[in-house]
Amino acid sequence: MAFTASDICKIVFAVLLPPLGVFLERGCGGDLCINILLTILGYIPGIIHALYIILKY
Template sequence: MALTCSDIPKILLAILLPPIGVFLERGCDNHLIICILLTILGYIPGIIYALYIIFAY
């Protein structure tokens, strides 16, 4: 999928606070819960998952 201008702030937020980036992309659903858990378990897995969600959708 093509990268749009609205994805750039989401990517920056996904690097700083991964759940915020997922929330902006998908809203409040199971992806947000998974991202929060991954961020609690380790910051890097949360970032990877958030970037995956942003680039996949």
């Protein structure tokens, strides 16, 4: 699986601001709501979820 420049940008956004990375990958939906909740509860779970979403799709 090759990474494109947009994937690398999404990963950088996911580390800096996890909901933004998820929004860029999946749009506004259930994944974004889950990520916002995880980011509020703890920054690291939000990052892990965002990276999972970006690398899965």
